[in-house]
Amino acid sequence: MNINTTNELLAVPTGPLQVSDVPPNSVDTDDQDIYFSLIIPTYKERDNIQNVVRILSQTLDEFIPGDYELIVVDDDSPDLTWEVAQSLTEEYPQLRVMRRQQERGLSSAVVRGWQVARGRILGVIDGDLQHPPEVLTQLLTKMSEGADLALASRHVDGGGVSSWSVVRRFLSRGAQVLGLVILPGVLGRVSDPMSGYFMVRRSSIAGATLNPVGYKILLEVIGRGNVRNIGEVGYVFCERQQGESKVTWKQYIDYIHHLVRLRLSTGRVGRVKQRINFPLDRFVRFGLVGLSGVFVDMVLLYLLSDPSTLGLPVTLSKLIAGETAIFNNFLWNDAWTFADVSTRQQEWHQRLKRFVKFNVICLAGLLLNVVVLQLVLNFLIPNRYIANLIAIAVATIWNFWVNLKLSWRVTDVK
Structure with missing residues (x-):
């Protein structure tokens, strides 16, 4: 069984947001190679984190006992979420914790977590229980059946939202339609491109320089990674029970910014940039x-x-x-x-x-x-x-x- 034998915080990686093709060396483990690493990005989730770790551990212990790890990546929460998570590492030896003090943002937190992860399969789940943990087993089954990426979707059989307002439903669908217009080659491959609940093979994103904006890391993974086979599983997005929502208008603006930047860097303009090796974004600034x-x-x-x-x-x-x-x-x-x-x-x-x-x-x-x-x-x-x-x-x-x-x-x- 792979366990964390120290409760020290993980060092925060620096440099480009790239995931290596092999798990990084770690001095606190005997066996580097595990099957699944799940990242839990957090900010002000003190009231949720203990319950999240308990439920995830129970779920994965039954499905892949001893062959997984949980990595909490906290953006230096003022409520000391990282400290609470760190105190749980003795009870849950498969848990590791990272405290980021220089960077911010959910998407980059996920990639930093993947950079220190030891799993062949890399996943992400919210730290507020709005993503039902039991769906993890279905996603892992999709991966075992040959998927490069397994996605939890609100827009396939078994999926939905619990109690969203008409306005929020309209904004979510409008964002998806806008994405299909700007970046059809990426958003057209999945039914729920706004999802933040998925897992991907390390080999599918190894070496790719990810450059996410805001919350939607899935767009980067599909747009820049080598993702061929995609499996989807329905899930119901639940309302949070503790803590406060992070959804603001800024997230929608970041989403549009992300779409445009991804379009410019992966389409014809992106291919021209690669040929001439000219940093166009920096030149515009x-x-x-x-x-x-x-x-x-x-x-x-x-x-x-x-x-x-x-x-x-x-x-x-x-x-x-x-x-x-x-x-x-x-x-x-x-x-x-x-x-x-x-x-x-x-x-x-x-x-x-x-x-x-x-x-x-x-x-x-x-x-x-x-x-x-x-x-x-x-x-x-x-x-x-x-x-x-x-x-x-x-x-x-x-x-x-x-x-x-x-x-x-x-x-x-x-």
Whole structure:
């Protein structure tokens, strides 16, 4: 029987959200290879977690005794859900607990749990008993029959919802229809793409870089994984008995964002991106930041140089406005465009180093802008406005690519 012989918290994985093709080595187990790992993502589930672990353990002990593990991944709940779960590990040796303090989000919590899981089959279930645990045995049966992914669905025989309002039913179905329009190749394969209750073979998602938004990890698994055979089992979605619901309007916005991003990264645009190896999403953010810099530059130039305001010389005003715009762009790029790198290098001297590089590269980009403008204007297109647009485009690509390679890169990380 595979058991956890220590009640220490699991270390939180870092880096890309990728699941390895083989279970990770673990110093606290004798046998690394187990059949099933079930992730329970939690946030403020103190009142539910003990009952969830008890019921899941009873269910799986009867079906696959000793060949499973439960992994609670808690997003540092203020009600100390992780601490309650950790206190249960002596009574339930198959239970392991992870406390995340730097990341947030249900979908990424699931993947982080899968990254430390030892099972050949990886699953996820809510931590609030809205997913009936007894359905696990039916899902595991589907997997044993050859499915790559087994899904608990509300929209097949035996499925449904217990007491949803008309509005919530409308929103759920509307989200599904919208998904079918935006991403038919993914959502069209299952009857309940909004489900968060499923299991998948490790081999089907091994090596794929998952990039989920919000709650709907299933979309990532089907869209980016190698999932061929899908089995579905009906279940009735129950209302929670303890704790508070996490469903808000933000989840629906995240869902739409996720659909669009998955569409762009897996469709024709995605294939083009893979061929040219160009980070289009990051470039779009860089471009939007650049537009904000143009606004800052124009406003400051007016306030500093206009006779009705300060009336400073135009050259001096432009220097101040331009440098302020560069500083504005650096702050936004550091906090948004390249946040995955900057959050790992937060020392003041590291930020200063990035800013100096950014400044020099932008000044070089300005020089490049002028050169391209003159070349296009004199030899290709004798129209100053079209030539200027081409020059701006070339300088923007230059600024982005060189900053990507030199300013925001992982260095000096212990």
